[in-house]
Amino acid sequence: MTQPAIEISGLTKRYGEGDAAVDALKGVDMIVQPGEVVGLIGPSGSGKSTLLKCLGAVIEPTSGRMALAGETIYDNGWKVSDLRALRRDRIGYVFQAPYLIPFLDVTDNVAVLPMLAGVSNAKARERAREMLAALDVGHRAQAQVPQLSGGEQQRVAIARALVNRAPIILADEPTAPLDSERALTVIRILNEMAQRFGTAIIVVTHDEKIIPTFRRIYHIRDGRTYEEAGEARAA
């Protein structure tokens, strides 16, 4: 049997200390199989971004366990020595804000990741242009970041998260600045990645238009997750 792509158990995260401490995650459990796209829904401040940041090794959890493809990466402490390699090779991250590099053009913002992974510059740019075209921003490939609209910047950020074909994609409200047609395009591309490459994808969203596209949804409330019951979600 294949291992789950993502397995989280009893994960907690406390920010700060003493009177100022915030318990953002209070014991999160989650399993995502390869090829699955799951939704993560919850009110503002419930811990959604915190959970993705822990899983993406952007911040360190406080306790609990996380495993990727059967390999324990965190068990009350990091279990991998090279967190940069983990972030670069195994996780594609769409942050809640696009965080593009303002002094690189659009193509290089996307190509920089395959370049860092050792792909030749020409090939990295070719892959970047393909992904930009799939996200309907191919015509802006030569533009500078500040010239793009908010939605265009977000689509470039999504292209960057997908370009290395990492086995895990973590997307924090990826469709928030997009109109409904483009939001659905992004979700279609994520579903295609999942099907073609077995990518496991978690999408944080408030977006009523895309919620019905998930087969499986986790709700998070006050730092704890609940899986939505029932198999009857629309495909």
Ligand SMILES: Nc1ncnc2c1ncn2[C@@H]1O[C@H](COP(=O)(O)OP(=O)(O)OP(=O)(O)O)[C@@H](O)[C@H]1O
């Ligand atoms: N760096 C930090 N230091 C202290 N507290 C933090 C920090 N980051 C987040 N928090 C707190 O942790 C809790 C969870 O925040 P988080 O950003 O994970 O929520 P969220 O579900 O992503 O919310 P939103 O929908 O508004 O993006 C909140 O109470 C927040 O104020």
Ligand SMILES: [Mg+2]
């Ligand atoms: Mg958030």
